[in-house]
Amino acid sequence: MKIVDTRHPFYRPLWRRVAITGFCMLWTAFELWQGNHGWAVIVGGMAALCAYEFFIAFPKDDDA
Template sequence: MPDLNHPFFRPLWRRVLITVFCLGWALFEAVAGGPFWAVLTGGLGLWCAWGFFVTFDPRDDP
């Protein structure tokens, strides 16, 4: 699994964009009739939301 505290994810707009994209794609798949992909991307979106906004630690890595 990727490190959600990586410096790449430090800007807020990137964290929001990735989370919204995953949850939006899950909604699209649910409407289109793809329950497997909806659950998969929805889980990824929820994991990103948890990792980016609940437990995020913007440490300063060199």
């Protein structure tokens, strides 16, 4: 089951994938700084999922 449809054209530009992943990482750091470890684990999992889906398992260009 795919949580994020990485074939959607919205995710094609690299800067959007970096921005989404970076935002999740900053949010995780913020939650840790506030002492909310439960939320930090949840958002850290989202950041890890984004990093995997957007940079490791991201579909290569079919045109090339």
